[in-house]
Amino acid sequence: MAKKVLMKGNEAIGEAAIHAGCQCFFGYPITPQTEIAAYMARRMPQVGRVFLQAESEVAAINMVYGAAGAGVRVMTSSSSPGISLKSEGISYIAGAELPCVIVNIVRGGPGLGGIQPAQSDYFQATKGGGHGDYRMVVYAPSSVQELVDLVQEAFDVADQYRNPVMIMGDGMLGQMMEPVEFKERQTTRNLPEKTWAANGLRGRKIHNVINSLYLKPEELEAHNKKLQQKYAEIEKNEVKYELYNLENEVDIVIVSYGTLARICKNAIKMLEKEGIKVGLIRPITLWPYPKKAFDEVMDKVKLGFISIEMNEGQMVEDVKLSVNGRKPVFFYGRSGGMVPTPAEIVNKIKEIVGGAK
Amino acid sequence: MSRIRVFTGHFGSGKTEIAINYALKLNEEGKKVAIADLDIVNPYFCTRDKTEFLESRGIKVISTPKELSNAELGTVPLNTLMVFNDKSYDVVLDVGGDDQGAVALGQFNKYFKEEDYDMYFVINTTRPFTMDADGIIQYINDIQKASRLKVKYLVNNTNLSYETTVDMILEGQKIVEEVSNRLNIPIAFTAVREDLVDELKTKFDGNVFPIKIFMLPPWRQSME
Structure with missing residues (x-):
């Protein structure tokens, strides 16, 4: 080594x-x-x-x-x-x-x-x-x-x-x-x-x-x-992706890539403590887009998907195409060099999950 | 010991962490402390990012004004001169990486001639270009030439971020000792993350400087 x-x-x-x-x-x-x-x-x-x-x-x-x-x-x-x-x-x-x-x-x-x-x-x-x-x-x-x-x-x-x-x-x-x-x-x-x-x-x-x-x-x-x-x-x-915390049924799935996906993983751990189950699809190839990851997890998702990005929602379209109307798609993003904190992501997901329950 | 401490090194050696921790140490000793961010090389992970925290401790932070900190002006803050003029301060200068960063010090040459200073050279032997004595000595020479100052102390800051082990630090210590012997420059201290201090002290009887880590990506910051 x-x-x-x-x-x-x-x-x-x-x-x-x-x-x-x-x-x-x-x-x-x-x-x-x-x-x-x-x-x-x-x-x-x-x-x-x-x-x-x-x-x-x-x-x-x-x-x-x-x-x-x-x-x-x-x-x-x-x-x-x-x-x-x-x-x-x-x-x-x-x-x-x-x-x-x-x-x-x-x-x-x-x-x-x-x-x-x-x-x-x-x-x-x-x-x-x-x-x-x-x-x-x-x-x-x-x-x-x-x-x-x-x-x-x-x-x-x-x-x-x-x-x-x-x-x-x-x-x-x-x-x-x-x-x-x-x-x-x-x-x-x-x-x-x-x-x-x-x-x-x-x-x-x-x-x-x-x-x-x-x-x-x-x-x-x-x-x-x-x-x-x-x-x-x-x-x-050549499609590559990572699935995280998606072994069992979840309330919602975050779709996020790059370093932001690591911040999302922190948020997922924080939400777990509050009894909210969240999975993550992390596209590693942005093209070709990992559409099949969505098919793979679709049956485990209660509420839908949320694309979390450091832009104003550029990946949402690919998430929607992959979900293809089967579940709602939400979005949370910061831009201009603002990096979302885990707490911000936690709040956004609680808002969605709370509103749905 | 001089009132003015200058921290230099290869970029990524951990100068900023050492500089911040050193300023906090002086502050805890009850001294009136100023820290100046003279990093004209790095766009991210600089002392200026911690201004609010440092000022809450009563440490004066000299840096490019916040509204210009992303403007990449490549200039040092004008009020840096304060540290030479107001001798009531104990001063920590955090200098940007490599000889390119150390050039920023050249303009203060006349003040350094008038008043003594302690220049520290921070070494991390897990960095690709400073893994052996030859590589380190080349950086020391380049930085001395660019800054027109002399390195007075070496600092062993060998670390592999969150994968640091005590054995790694001790391995680094041997290399830093070799540099120390060859250049006849003493080692001031060995910096170590607080949680590794006890283990290090069982295997090492040199001067240990425990440090907290401040430059963290968002997913490693505390989750409040």
Whole structure:
């Protein structure tokens, strides 16, 4: 077993990427993720790999596009407004079917917003962000260890499906320090060789070309259909979630992700003492969304579901689609960098449960 | 012992926890205490987050005004000068991480020349870049250069957050002792979370400084 170290979430992202074989990192500073770039600036040259601080987020994502096209493992990171700038590039990468990992350590928005923790980029991450019919796997870890494990997984998933993968955490996850272990891991996935990479002829007769331009509508539609098939495959295989306190019947189920799910777990323990039984569905993949978790627990739920978020209710739509009218769906959220306390969550749930009884 | 104590270290070494606990200790000894948050590096988990609590104990907190604390100005508060001018205060300076953070001290150089100071270097050997003496010495050199000040004492603050064990602290102690011998800088104390003090004292007879943890994420704060 490797020795545990104490790391900031942001540093751990960098080290996890290095362990996963990330060859290039292109970034640009923005709070609360700047330590990722700072860590990579120090570590990448030590291991003989590439760190480059780009002149802008737009430049960084296009460097990712190039490196991914050449077939190497590559990562970039930013925070909310920076991800908006990268969104055009992310769409190109998805269109050209290139694997890469993009980290978003979210701050409050819209606009320039603020630097305190938020989950206000749920729509941007799961519903597109960039233009066109594309999808991107989005992981939402809730601890620094899970962050490390998912960064490593993200590189494998990206390579397997030739698709961008996003790691999304709030500023708390990026800034807090927790013990972590970097396990020697071997992928269990059968990763395809990158025969498509534009890395020279290497005995081939024709150059590989990386492209997302299709001038004939018939060809573009066929390409889009092919992408959709791939996304269906990802939805079938890559859903991840955690069920907590859902072994028996409960009054209500909280749906919450990231570090906020840990605050919700505290609230659940406090409510338990007052005789109110609450379960938790914690989506680990925000796309593909864990719809099947709702089917799994539906019979155990008396009152309904409550989506608890650090935004104004962006995940509620996915919760409603998953519940599909079978139970009521409630919402509680804080935004702008305000983090709900366990007591606030307890009060909200007592209000719902009390009103229903 | 000087009136002015400066806490520096690699970021994540636990400077802020030590600085707050040290200010509280001086306060309990009946001294008139000021703590200055000179962290221009970290956006979260800073002394300024505990202003209300510290002021309720009668400790003067010098920090960026609350309405600007998220503005990332990268500047030190103007009234920091107070700590040099008003000599009735016992002072704790919490300096941001690494040499980048220590640059903030350079501007006060003329005051440090006029009045003696005690600079502490806080060490956590579970942090990836300060796991051995060589790594630690490099940080000490960088910080001394950036701050234009000399480290006078070392602090062993080896911890793995909520997974800290006494054996881990003792392992860290050996490394800090090596640094101490090589640089000829004494170890001021070994910081340890209050609940581990008794166990540590059965295995260690050095100077122990019990600390409370203040920088906690919301799910680890008391649930009132």
